[in-house]
Amino acid sequence: MTLLAAEGVTLAYGTTAVVHDVSLTVDEGGVGLIGESGSGKTTLARALLGLLRPRSGVVRYGSADLAGLGRAGRAEFRRAVQPVFQDGSEALDPRMTAGASVAEALTTHHRVPRDERRDRVAALLTGVGLDPALAGRRPHEMSGGQRQRVAIARALAVEPRLLVLDEPTSALDVTVQARILDLLEGLAADRGLGYLLITHNLGVVGRLCRTSSVLFAGRVVESGPTADLLTRPAHPYTRALRDAVPRLGGEPPRTAGRTEAAPAPTGCPFRLRCPWAADRCRDEAPELRELGGRKVACHRAEEVLTTPASSIPASPAARVPRDGGEAPDAPRQ
CATH class of the missing domain: 3.40.50.300 (P-loop containing nucleotide triphosphate hydrolases)
Incomplete structure (x- = not known):
């Protein structure tokens, strides 16, 4: 109800x-x-x-x-x-x-x-x-x-x-x-x-x-059963939130360096912080769509869902200007 x-x-x-x-x-x-x-x-x-x-x-x-x-x-x-x-x-x-x-x-x-x-x-x-x-x-x-x-x-x-x-x-x-x-x-x-x-x-x-x-920058980027979102996230932002949680005795969080960029003004709002960002993300904002019992707003959600932690692409953080301006485009994936 x-x-x-x-x-x-x-x-x-x-x-x-x-x-x-x-x-x-x-x-x-x-x-x-x-x-x-x-x-x-x-x-x-x-x-x-x-x-x-x-x-x-x-x-x-x-x-x-x-x-x-x-x-x-x-x-x-x-x-x-x-x-x-x-x-x-x-x-x-x-x-x-x-x-x-x-x-x-x-x-x-x-x-x-x-x-x-x-x-x-x-x-x-x-x-x-x-x-x-x-x-x-x-x-x-x-x-x-x-x-x-x-x-x-x-x-x-x-x-x-x-x-x-x-x-x-x-x-x-x-x-x-x-x-x-x-x-x-x-x-x-x-x-x-x-x-x-x-x-x-x-x-x-x-x-x-x-x-x-x-929620990222005022937009729902993923929704569904909580257990699925936390164990097998399909959006890079959900994955970044999960991976940023410190674990006792574990390695430092992988995503700690990808938290400074403001939302992108065009295309996907998360693309300046996203290791999966591609040319399509620069030009086209993703719609929230069904995927395996959840909804996700990511062009490459299937890849995010199946990529192991050891294979996450390099962070784009180094390309983000300190003055808060637009970062150079991510390399073609």
Whole structure:
């Protein structure tokens, strides 16, 4: 069942488009949105939450156009789709206690009578692994992991159908990240929650998400089952993200030198960083197409899919000018 969807969405700040014709479906279960900083992930999330209006395209909640919802429909949407942001210290009001922050959601959406709110807040804090005694603390009196759990408890207070999680563990240390991931996994299983997980952390998306989309320069370049994308990527950018993850005791990441070039202004946006780039990539932007149970926007996806790591072509990084201008064309492949 489709809970939330973007259909051909283009988003811009002023005259600058930052998300280009993106289609994405969030159904029951976990859906990942992967990409480096500046790829447009958070901008797209803001549109899915109704905080930005697309320049073109449609955001749908169920079958309804989000932009056309009336007052009652928007109230229902805000209850059903809840965000959890990257940094709990910024998401929580520093003047309010943890208990007051969670109770505010109950009050705004009229979920619980006044005389039952204290008990409900205590149950929500317990449900995310916190001592209810923390209800009296303000954000600066809690650890990063505790603040993030309070933010999750506040989102769950209104019994949503879907969580939009924007880098929910990136501000936390490794041990706290593991606890938050355990919490999210358990909540999804126990409550039947759907969620959109926005991240650059491939380990997180591999654990929580059944399907994923990879965003580069505001464009979906590959989408499909998460396990397939991470184990056998068909787009050079997906492969670069995977290969850039350090491995304990392993060799340095092969792609570390291919991360400086800006998107190409013509042809394939990734071609200035792509070891598979050919003449066709300079002249023709690839369309998103079906390939073996996934979608990929690459002219040479079949080769990328089958090329072993030891045979990846040489990096084009040395050809990228320091002034940010157009690099010389890649040699013919």
